[in-house]
Amino acid sequence: MGAGTSPADPAPAGRAADEPREPDERDGTTGTAGSAPPDPAMAATDTDTATSTAAKDTDTATDGAATGGRPRRSRRFPKFTRDTARPEGGGRAASGDAPAPARQWPLLTVLGAAGLGLLIVVLDPFDQAFRIGTILIGGALISGAVLRWVVPSVGMLAVRSRFTDLVTYGLMGTLIVLLALVAQPAPWLDVPILEDAVRFTIR
Structure with missing residues (x-):
């Protein structure tokens, strides 16, 4: 080997020394060139999740714009009765100072x-x-x-x-x-x- 040159680093087994590594979605690290492609079912699930999230964000923005930025209140009746109206004539028969x-x-x-x-x-x-x-x-x-x-x-x-x-x-x-x-x-x-x-x- 000539002067001024050094031997190249040995390449890992299974790939070339100058071959770039591709991202691996399974563990979040870079994988090898021969790694398996992502699962189509998981890709479809991720797409559906992203679509539903975008739809919810759109509905929230629409409701906020319709109510002037305030959250829309539910039209349902409350689960529990907070108070009842006093019947006619149901007040005190005497003043509050009386026993x-x-x-x-x-x-x-x-x-x-x-x-x-x-x-x-x-x-x-x-x-x-x-x-x-x-x-x-x-x-x-x-x-x-x-x-x-x-x-x-x-x-x-x-x-x-x-x-x-x-x-x-x-x-x-x-x-x-x-x-x-x-x-x-x-x-x-x-x-x-x-x-x-x-x-x-x-x-």
Whole structure:
């Protein structure tokens, strides 16, 4: 070998010394010239992913342009109810400075009368206690209907709309009083139609 020259570096087995290396997508490094081509299925998946990402970016840009750069709110209803509207007349029956029982005096009046009637029915301290106690319970519901109609704000006595509460309290109270009056033996109210209906039902 002549002076001034050095032997060339030995080439790796399998490729020429001056052959360039091609990129390898499998490990991110440069591969050999004889490496296998990329998988067509993986290439198609990458293409679909890129297409869907571009479509989402386009939709986001369109929504942002339509709403002036603000994110579009969903039109769906919320999963949970955050609040409910107070029924008509459901405010305090007294001012906020009054004690808690005073603010709910309509409800306490109805509950007290109904509880007293129930106590009379259970204890049966005198004759006709069952009838009188039942009438007192029905009267408590009727008084609740009257309070719902007259008093502007009845507190927790207001459950639904004023019309619905009037019908519910009044109808239930009237039926209870009517049944107490026609109860056997020795009814206080004689209603032949009800007696015929009971006899027809029993027969």
